[in-house]
Amino acid sequence: MDASNEQTTERTDLQRPLVDQKSPSSDVGLESILTENSLPYRRRVYLGACIELKILLRLALPAILVYIVNSGMSISARIFAGHIGSHELAAASIGNSCFSLVYGLMLGMGSAVETLCGQAYGAHRYDMLGIYFQRATIVLALVGLPMTVLYTFSYPILLLLGEPEMVSYMGSLYIVGLMPQIFAYAVNFTAQKFLQAQSVVTPSAYISAAALFLQISLTWMTINVMGFGLMGISYVLTISWWVIVMAQILYITSSQKFRHTWTGLSWRSFHGLWSFFKLSIGSAVMICLEMWYSQILVLLAGLLKEPALSLDSLSICMSVSALSFMVSVGFNAAASVRTSNELGAGNPKSALFSTWTATSVSFVISLAEALAVIASRDYISYIFTSDADVAKAVSDLCPFLAVTIILNGIQPVLSGVAVGCGWQTFVAYVNVGCYYIVGIPIGCILGFTFNFQAKGIWTGMIGGTLMQTLILLYVTYRTDWDKEVEKARKRLDMWDDKKEPLQN
Structure with missing residues (x-):
């Protein structure tokens, strides 16, 4: 009798993560509904939309807050720098643009955790999530070591790229203050993906919001009190990222929600x-090719x-675009979680429906x-600077900014679907072709050869983004979701430690 009770309790505990963390696949x-042929098609779509929107917004809204706050930390640093002086604003912009190299690298490599953890959670293979989290953190930390060497030589590299000497010098000092962030990224992005795969996003939003408040206050x-200037801005930004990391780790290791997915450190x-x-490559x-694409626009502007x-x-x-982009990235995270969870659970129609719902809402x-x-084009720059010439230049660029925002409402969500399905390598090839073979060369020709300046560079880049978006739309439309379910099952079998081929 006691043995029977223990077995019953064990089975109940194994299912409890689905209830505690409100896994979308389990209770809706x-x-x-989508496979109920006795219901009219429109009725199925309506009921499915009601269910999916509730799940999607529950995931996306906290994720949007997390990404807006994380982006807002960088933007607030630029705002403070801009109110010190124009050279400080240019230096902070160059520094953040250069540092996006490692940001994109860490965020991109962390997306491999998103695919594996999301599909493993949907398939109820809970014990592997903590292993994937730790394994990814180790890999990202090792990758961060050579990046510190690269940023040590940021000053001569910026000069080699043709940036002004004063801006290069001040930008390199700013980058030195950011270097400890590299290892904060290594832990933060893998922890975020670990939490998102289990539909746990609200605590990260609270942590990030608290860190932003701390950063603004300390900056x-x-x-104004200590007079540290540009270096003080970069040091505070780094400290704020480490506050986020420590709070996330404390939450994961102390919460009972993760007793089946986090079982402690393991060899x-x-x-x-x-x-x-x-x-993860x-x-x-x-991810890197996407993030560097817009940052190259800033670097080319220096020429x-x-x-x-x-x-x-x-x-x-770019700061306004990045802020808007974070909304789409929130839906990117939600789409990735929903797609990977449903594929792991063997629900092809739900995966398809989630994909198009997230894309439409975004x-x-x-x-x-x-x-x-467009409505605020003449005033938006005064958030960052009081310079009238800069305000006029920003107003002239706002139509290009508006088009970019619209495209960014679609493309990141489809990239999230790609992560959920494990298509990262294919999308990388698409990005190379659209961004670096089409977008940037056309932008340089229009900007420098035809002397359209910043407008010409941005036009070329919009063309590359439009081409990539159309390709992803077509590929997603043509996807056989039943085959994607089978691929997800095979992927999990391959990466399960019990059947692990990793030692080969």
């Missing part, structure tokens, strides 16, 4: 590091006529954001 019956003190996490590195290339004006106006537009929101940007 989306797949059963004001370092500038198993050191197995197959090279294989995990190779898996596709994710890294996909135009009146580089300080071009850098200031473009960096302001597009509508981005359209509203673009209209707001």
Whole structure:
């Protein structure tokens, strides 16, 4: 009798994560509604939309807050720098643009965890989530070591790229203060993906919001009370990222929600590091190529006529674009979680429905954001600087910014679907072709050869983004979701430690 009770208790405990963390696959019956042929098609779509929107917004809204706050930390640093002086704003913009290299690398490599953890959670293979988390953190930390060497030589590298000497020097000092962030990224992004795969996003939002408040308060003190200037801004930004990391780790290790997915540190996490590195490279290339694309626009601006004006106006537009982009990235995270969970659970119709629901909602929101940007085009720059010339330059660029925001309402969500399905390598090839073979060369020709300056560079880049978006739309439309379910099952079998081929 006692043995029977213990077995019953054990089975109940194994299912408890689904209840505690409100796994979408377990309690809503989306797949059963979508496959119920006795219901009219419109009725199925309506009921499915009601269910999916509730799940999607529950995931996306806290994720949006997390990404907006994380982006807001960088933007607030630029705002403080801009109110010190125009050279400080240019230096902070160049520094953040250069540092996006490691940000994109870490975020991209962390996306491999998103695919594996999301599909493992949907398939109820809970014990592997903590192993994937630890394994990815180790790999990302090792990758961060050579990046510190690269940033040590940021000053000569910026000069080699043709940036102004004063901006290069001040930018390199700013980067030195950011270097400890590299290892904060290594832990933060893997922890975020670990939590997101289990539909736990709200605590990260609270942690990030508290860190932003701390950063703004400390930055004001370092500038106005201590007089540290630009270096104080970068040091506080680094401290704030480490506050986020420590709070996330404390939450994961102390909460009972993760008693089945986090079982403590394990030597198993050191197995197959090279294989995990190779898996994450596709994710890294996909994300990096996307993030560097817009940052190259800022770097190219330093080579135009009146580089300080071009850098200031473009960096302001990129900051607004990045803020809008974070909304789409929130839906990117939600789409990735939903797709990977449903594929892991063997629900092809739910995966398909989640994909198009997230894309449609994100597009509508981005359209509203673009209209707001056009309406405020003459005033938006004064958030960052009081310079009238910069304000006029930003106003002239706002139509390009609006088009970029609309495209960014679709493309990141489809990239999230790609992560959920494990298509990172394919999307990386698409990004290379669209961004670096089409977008940047056309932008350089229009900007430098035809002397359209920043508008020409941005036009070329919009063309590359449009091409990539159309390709992803077509590929997603043509996807056989039943085959994706089978691929997810095979992927989990391959990466399960009980059947692990990683030692081969």
